[in-house]
Amino acid sequence: MIHECVGQFACLAGDIGFNVDNLRTGFWQLTIDGLAWGAIYALVAVGYTLVFGVLRLINFAHSEIFMLGMFGAYFCLDMILGFNPSGNAYNRGVGLTILYLGIAMVFAMAVSGLAAVGLEFIAYRPLRRRNARSLTFLITAIGMSFVLQEFVHFVLPKILKGYGGSNAQQPIILVQPKTQFHIFGATVSNITLVIVAAALVLALLTDSAINRTKFGRGIRAVAQDATTATLMGVSRERIIVTTFLIGGLLAGAAAVLYTLRVPQGIIYSGGFLLGIKAFSAAVLGGIGNLRGALLGGLLLGIMENYGQALFGTQWRDVVAFVLLVLVLLVRPTGILGESLGKARA
């Protein structure tokens, strides 16, 4: 088959749209949906940013921690709460649904949190003992990312029947998306509401934990100057474990919110793309900076939606990657600047 392109580059124009009208008419709807996506990115981004702040390490395997959280939530709904995957939504009423979601979220957070701490113990701690180079850490992280993905891909189905494997899990839909109210002509669905509310609560909790508690002060101290912090009696190892734990917990929570939005997304490779986007969000806001990660997540979610409206649906991921590259080139320290330690003394 030979394509009908008149000029050599006329073909390009056919594939990349530029539809300003689309953006203008759907502006508020895009913004609100983008906020919901951004809230999920933000929660995952916190994990990247905290670990980077404390260890100067891009925890590449964080996306797999998120993926394990999705499977944890599914396991909880399926095996513990007894929901069967069926095509229909359960719609058990507001109170019960929120209760079930809460249980699933706690379970997923436990799974992800444990996985993150386990990752720290197995992979990163031995490297720190040996004073490894940062390249070594990154390669280890890539290795663990492989291991966790392929474990779910091939080994998990042999242990737990019906879990993992090459296909996504049959979706369990707790609640049908339903319009709750309108803002500026844009519809706000119950799912968007839950995602944004839950993410907001978790973000506020994390922020006050980092900025107001003793442990949070320890984290900031280690991020600022590990040696001095150790001399002042802060246990660096304990701080590092806590950091991984907080990141894991938030990734687990984000996983539940993500499966609300994309019920058919529970698959072994499902964390990868979201992980990179969350990392982009962390870089966008200023990696190592907690509030930067939250802001970056929201911004990325919204901009991705605008880009999608402007250029066409298939360019959604490209928008995120181009944004990542541009931010790193123009302002590698991100919008709010780099350091967790310097963010708030």
Next chain:
Amino acid sequence: MSVLLAPGDGIRNWWAGLGRVQKWGFGVVGFGALALLPLHTPSFLNTPGISFGGVMAQFAMVAIIAIGLNVVVGQAGLLDLGYVGFYAVGAYTVALLTSPDSPWNKIAPNGFLPEKWAWLACVPIAMVVTALAGLILGIPTLRLRGDYLAIVTLGFGEIIRLLADNLGNITNGPRGLNEVAYPHIGESTRLPHGVFSSGNSTGHANYGTWWFWLGLTLIVALLLLVGNLERSRVGRAWVSIREDEDAAEIMGVNTFRFKLWAFVIGAAIGGLSGAMYAGQVQYVAPPTFNIINSMLFLSAVVLGGQGNKLGVIFGAFVIVYLPNRLLGVEVAGINLGDLKYLFFGLALVVLMIFRPQGLFPVRQQLLAYGKSARALLTRGDSKATS
């Protein structure tokens, strides 16, 4: 554990002790034996169910990639996670110029490429285009360091794949480009399309084996090129950048320029491998250029020993051969061939803990004066002890 992973050291030291002529002698014998492997495959090496020649062809391609990636990661110390992007650019350049599915098909009679030599003519074009891609990516990004560079290149790799996927009018999208050109050599009545065509699928000297031989020739040429670069001012500049960029800068090394050189040379070699891939498979589609393959190439380099060009070839062999050998071997209902990423992931983690320099680590030697300086030093040692 670290002793278990150290057999490479003995071989490494033995090899380093050889003279130039001896090295050449062993090299010729070694590569000769490697070339004859597909014709006389020992039964323990054979890959049941898959053509051994085909596996070796794949090995040759990944080995070329590993040599190219080794220039970037191993020698200059720039972590490139999007190397598969260059591989894709090379493959797509050949495919776009020669596939009848492509709007930019330049095969005669409508274009300038003679049908018989189209593939060969496209190889240098592919290398130039990929080198340009390396330049375009390198100029803005090489100001970044370490982890940031890794992530930008990762983004670049994904962007290339998504472009191939999305620009359907040009690249035919997910359906890919078919009937890519290949060398028309050795045509006979039995093989009307020559020994490199997929029609040559039976026997030991099948098209996979021919591609392997072609690849092996290219590997030898690349080893000469990269080896000479390594021993030159450029190579010394790369090592200095890898070890300490600030110190290198202060000593007057134009770090940006040499990093860019590493990037461009690495990219061109990746493009060469991509062109080979497009010719051998005669079909190019986006999923081949997934980021996970980038990671796989990186594990070849890390496994073999960053900076050691012969070591990374061994790494490439492990990466390609093991999954194919284990394909069909079942343990507890799991096909071991499926577990390749799991194994390589574990191998990376274990290696990074116990032997971060890889199985065959590169030896830090006196680069500027090479052997003569070392001989002088060892003589001094023996005098001092006697």
